[in-house]
Amino acid sequence: MRHIISILVENEAGVLSRVVGLFAARGFNIESLTAAPAESGETSRITLVTEGDEPIIEQILKQLNKLIPTVQVTNLSDGPHVGRELMLIKVTTERGQHEHNPRDEVLNIAKIFRAQIVDATPAALIMEVTGDNDKLNACLAMLEPFGVAEMVRTGQVALSRGTRK
Amino acid sequence: MQLTGAEIVVQCLLEQNVRTVFGYPGGAALYIYDELYRAEKRLTHILSRHEQGAVHAADGYARVTGEVGVAIVTSGPGATNTVTGLATAYMDSIPIVCISAQVPVGLIGNDAFQEVDTVGITRSCTKHNYLVRDVRDLARVIREAFYIAKTGRPGPVLVDIPKDVTNTLCEYTPSNASVTIRSYRPTIKGHIRQVRRAVEMMQVARRPLLYTGGGVILANAWKGLQQLSKSLNLPVTHTLMGLGAVPSTDKRFIGMLGMHGTYEANMAVSHCDLLVAIGARFDDRVTGKIAAFAPQAKIIHMDVDPTSISKNVRVDLPIVGDVRAILEQINALIQEENIPSKQVDILEWWEQIGEWRKKECLRFTQGEQIIEPQTVIETLCRLTNGQAIVATDVGQHQMWTAQFYKFQRARHWLTSGGLGTMGYGLPAAIGAQVAKPDQQVILVTGDGSIQMNIQELGTCLQYQLPLKIVILNNGFLGMVRQWQEFFYEGRYAQTDIAVSPDFVKLAEAYGALGLRTERPDEVEAILRQGLAHPGTVVMDFRVRRESNVYPMVPAGKALNEMILGEIL
Numbered sequence: 001m002r003h004i005i006s007i008l009v010e011n012e013a014g015v016l017s018r019v020v021g022l023f024a025a026r027g028f029n030i031e032s033l034t035a036a037p038a039e040s041g042e043t044s045r046i047t048l049v050t051e052g053d054e055p056i057i058e059q060i061l062k063q064l065n066k067l068i069p070t071v072q073v074t075n076l077s078d079g080p081h082v083g084r085e086l087m088l089i090k091v092t093t094e095r096g097q098h099e100h101n102p103r104d105e106v107l108n109i110a111k112i113f114r115a116q117i118v119d120a121t122p123a124a125l126i127m128e129v130t131g132d133n134d135k136l137n138a139c140l141a142m143l144e145p146f147g148v149a150e151m152v153r154t155g156q157v158a159l160s161r162g163t164r165k
Numbered sequence: 166m167q168l169t170g171a172e173i174v175v176q177c178l179l180e181q182n183v184r185t186v187f188g189y190p191g192g193a194a195l196y197i198y199d200e201l202y203r204a205e206k207r208l209t210h211i212l213s214r215h216e217q218g219a220v221h222a223a224d225g226y227a228r229v230t231g232e233v234g235v236a237i238v239t240s241g242p243g244a245t246n247t248v249t250g251l252a253t254a255y256m257d258s259i260p261i262v263c264i265s266a267q268v269p270v271g272l273i274g275n276d277a278f279q280e281v282d283t284v285g286i287t288r289s290c291t292k293h294n295y296l297v298r299d300v301r302d303l304a305r306v307i308r309e310a311f312y313i314a315k316t317g318r319p320g321p322v323l324v325d326i327p328k329d330v331t332n333t334l335c336e337y338t339p340s341n342a343s344v345t346i347r348s349y350r351p352t353i354k355g356h357i358r359q360v361r362r363a364v365e366m367m368q369v370a371r372r373p374l375l376y377t378g379g380g381v382i383l384a385n386a387w388k389g390l391q392q393l394s395k396s397l398n399l400p401v402t403h404t405l406m407g408l409g410a411v412p413s414t415d416k417r418f419i420g421m422l423g424m425h426g427t428y429e430a431n432m433a434v435s436h437c438d439l440l441v442a443i444g445a446r447f448d449d450r451v452t453g454k455i456a457a458f459a460p461q462a463k464i465i466h467m468d469v470d471p472t473s474i475s476k477n478v479r480v481d482l483p484i485v486g487d488v489r490a491i492l493e494q495i496n497a498l499i500q501e502e503n504i505p506s507k508q509v510d511i512l513e514w515w516e517q518i519g520e521w522r523k524k525e526c527l528r529f530t531q532g533e534q535i536i537e538p539q540t541v542i543e544t545l546c547r548l549t550n551g552q553a554i555v556a557t558d559v560g561q562h563q564m565w566t567a568q569f570y571k572f573q574r575a576r577h578w579l580t581s582g583g584l585g586t587m588g589y590g591l592p593a594a595i596g597a598q599v600a601k602p603d604q605q606v607i608l609v610t611g612d613g614s615i616q617m618n619i620q621e622l623g624t625c626l627q628y629q630l631p632l633k634i635v636i637l638n639n640g641f642l643g644m645v646r647q648w649q650e651f652f653y654e655g656r657y658a659q660t661d662i663a664v665s666p667d668f669v670k671l672a673e674a675y676g677a678l679g680l681r682t683e684r685p686d687e688v689e690a691i692l693r694q695g696l697a698h699p700g701t702v703v704m705d706f707r708v709r710r711e712s713n714v715y716p717m718v719p720a721g722k723a724l725n726e727m728i729l730g731e732i733l
Contacts, residue, residue: 010348013296014284025289055475062472068293068313071348 002031003057004076004083004158007046010069011037018067019046028052028060032085032155043071047157074165076158083158087129087136092147094123102146113139124149132156166338170300170331171196174264175204177307180339183235185209185226185599187219191239192279193266196331201237211599211628214620216243218592220250220321221618224259225596228579229554231385233260233314234596240266241279244325245286249586251321252290256583257406258383260319262310263291269329270298283325292320298327300335312344317351318470319383351469355484355491362482363441363465364498367397370439370463372514373507375399376422379406379582380444380468380488387411387575389492390443396499398506400518402430404445405567406582413551413571419518423451424718425564428526429518431716431724434459436517442466444488447477448583449720457723467491526716526729527568536685538562538637538708542569542609544689545635548696553577553605554597558590558614561643564714566609588617591634595621598630605633605696612638612665622675625701633695634703636668639710647713651728672703683707 009015016035023030031049038045050060057075064073076083093103103125110117110127113135119126129139133156140151168176174197178186188210190198201210213219216238223234234254238247244265254261268277284296293313295306303326310322367373381390387410394401394417401411402422411418420427422434434440440462445451452458458478466473466480467488474483484491498504531540542565545553551571556579557563563580572578579597581589594608615636625632646660669679678698682691688706695702715730 013298014288017285018288021288055479059472059476066470066472068346068349 001053002049002051002077004081004156005048005050005060005064006074006076006158007048007064007070008038008043008072009046009067010071011042011044012069015044015069016046018069019048019064022063022067026059026063028056032153034155034157047155049156072165074160076160079164080161081158082161083132083156084130085133085136085156086154087140087151088118088126089129089140089143089151090124090126090149091143092124092149106143106146109139109142113142115139166336167334168337169196169200170303170326170333170335171200173300173303173335173337174307174326174331175200175208176337176339177304178235179204179207180308180341181233181311183208183233185211186235186237187211187213187222187226187596188237189213189216189219189239189243191243191266193240193268193328194237194243196328197237197264197266197326210237211595212624213592214623215618216246217250217588218595218618218621218624220247220261220263221253221589221592222596222599222624223261223263224250224254225556225579225593226600227259227261227596228593229576229597230600231576233262233311235262235264237264238266239279240268240283241281243279244283245281247323248286248290249588251287251323253581253584253586253589254321255290255292257379257581258319259321260314261321262307262314263321263323265323265325266331267296267325267327270327271329273327283323287323290321291323294323294325296325297330300330300333303330303335304337304340308340308344309346312346313349317349352485353487353490355467355486355494357494359482359484360491360494360498363484364495364502364504366439366463366465366482367399367441368504371511372437373399373439373441373511374433374437375401375441375443376404376434376445377401377407377410377443378404378445381407381410382575384444384469384487384489386444386489386492389489389496391415392496393492393499396496396506397504398508398511399441400433400515402426402433404448404451404582405580407445408567409572409575409578412573414573419522421567422724424453424720425568425714425716426718426724427568428524428716428727428729429521431718431727432521433518435723435725437462440464442468442480443492444468446473449477452477452724453718453726454721454723457725524729529730531685533685536683536688536706536708538565538639538706538712539569540685541635541637541688541692541706541708542566544692545607545609546570548689548692549605549607553607554579554601556580556590556594556597556606556608558610558617559585559587560611560614561647561712561714562609562611562614562637564644565637587614590614591618591621592624594632595624595630598632599628607633607635609635609637611643612636612640612668613642613662616665619671622672622677622701626676630701631699632701634701635692636703636705637708638665638668638705639708639712640665641710643712644714646711650711650713651717651719668703668705672701675701677701677703679703679705681705681707
């Protein structure tokens with residue numbers, strides 16, 4: 001099962017490599033990882049998506065807690081949470097291969113997925129899509145036939161619902 | 166007051182009551198060494214012959230004293246040479262602070278002379294590490310390093326200090342205040358409900374067994390363990406790291422368990438209905454085949470490190486905390502509630518253990534021609550009444566020492582259990598002898614292991630350490646040879662060390678006393694002569710070449726699938 005783990009760490013040099021090194025050394029898997037300064041500048045929040053059965057996840061949580069600069073570790077998948085990921089996707093829109101104007105169709109798909117067009121040239125569009133993992137996958141699948149030149153995803157970030165921390 | 170970084174390093178060491186450090190100087194460490202020179206009267210520096218030796222010596226010092234061991238090395242190769250020492254200490258949870266010098270801040274990342282990414286290299290073999298880029302952080306970092314090294318599950322902490330930082334002035338305020346790190350707060354006391362539950366489980370068990378490890382030693386918890394074992398009449402087995410917690414001659418002690426454990430200990434684990442693990446971590450050398458480990462038992466696990474709990478074996482009752490505090494809680498509860506000793510209800514269990522003991526699994530026969538290695542250890546134990554501080558290297562001699570030296574006291578046993586570091590023994594024994602100049606310190610080693618850090622004989626002689634070195638010399642890398650005999654059809658690939666130095670002459674070359682025998686009837690006389698000599702002694706015992714360590718549980722087999730000796 002996939003787990004979204006939120007790790008609050010002291011914002012100090014080398015802290016990210018401690019977290020990543022731990023996963024590498026113990027053979028845990030990282031599906032995605034994002035890191036940025038948290039509410040106060042003193043801490044950083046790392047949001048990490050991993051997969052594993054219950055004992056593995058328990059070890060991951062304990063091992064993360066054991067790192068000295070770790071302030072708090074939360075398994076967001078334990079409770080209700082909101083997760084989001086951002087994707088930038090560059091789609092080619094040249095005429096030729098398609099019967100219709102591909103640009104119109106791509107724009108239609110963008111509308112369905114509430115994507116923003118953030119760059120446009122005669123040959124390509126870049127759109128920005130935000131959502132959960134499934135939504136981004138669905139959007140990507142729809143756009144692939146048009147030719148996805150490049151794509152980048154931030155990896156998931158998440159917060160628990162309500163006041164729970 | 167304004168001090169340089171190097172002065173702050175020395176002041177902070179004195180603040181922590183450090184009186185002895187081990188180390189090896191070099192270019193980037195020069196300012197620190199200049200301060201050590203000035204502080205000579207207050208801080209003794211022991212010069213090793215290799216940085217690995219300095220870290221192992223700090224480790225040995227820490228194991229016998231319970232204090233934090235300190236090693237100081239230079240940048241680059243000085244730092245990389247500490248890696249084996251740090252990894253050894255990390256696996257065995259030994260508190261060490263290692264101060265490594267680094268190239269000046271401005272040169273970091275430039276591939277400067279003697280530059281390596283020390284914090285990067287040591288990240289996975291230390292409990293924590295620091296690079297101090299600003300002298301204003303230096304005092305705080307050193308104080309934190311000591312605090313982290315000795316609290317919670319202890320371990321090595323490395324502080325990397327660039328050369329220019331050691332030569333920069335900074336305001337320094339002496340401080341003995343306790344350190345607080347908001348992201349690091351080890352649990353001390355056990356959860357009272359869990360403690361109560363543990364006592365209940367011990368009360369109803371019919372076949373209980375205490376399985377204890379290095380954590381009991383590290384937490385200075387052996388008194389509490391002895392009390393628990395005595396008050397409830399519970400059998401005790403120790404891991405390799407746990408030896409000495411209960412005197413080996415105690416009637417409730419049933420020997421070491423695991424790969425080379427006793428028949429009775431391994432059978433007891435396989436048949437107990439309650440296994441109480443205290444400061445032990447279910448290492449694969451202890452459990453054998455996990456699925457068949459303590460198959461009928463409920464398991465209680467007390468440990469200061471939550472990651473150790475349910476890592477290898479699912480436990481029924483975890484208690485996180487300092488095992489000394491937990492044992493005190495348990496013993497207090499037993500007293501308060503007048504819980505009776507388990508005499509009658511586990512009588513059958515003790516009878517069964519008695520049956521297993523009758524196997525005498527450590528029995529061997531000493532003939533007239535060739536020295537059996539066990540004879541040397543047995544005689545050594547008898548001559549020292551099991552009271553010496555004994556260090557070993559790694560291999561057959563290590564297991565024979567664990568089996569045949571009947572330890573009477575905790576913190577008298579130094580061995581690399583987790584990492585299995587050949588070359589650990591001599592420098593660790595040096596650290597122990599420096600810490601305890603008036604006690605008998607003995608190194609038991611093999612002809613393979615001793616050569617992995619033999620240069621430290623120079624350190625022994627420089628400081629006139631009365632260390633006694635016992636080499637069980639069989640001309641083989643014996644433990645690997647044993648595995649080749651058992652599991653690789655006797656193909657002795659690269660385990661015959663055909664050429665070793667003449668250890669007697671080598672000892673003499675360093676200025677030590679060298680003794681040798683190959684005759685069984687001379688073993689005792691040589692040991693007596695060596696032990697009585699005031700200086701460093703190397704005793705070379707030519708023992709049977711192809712002796713095996715028994716019992717043995719082959720890797721991956723269940724604990725009750727032991728290979729017993731030829732004569733059993």
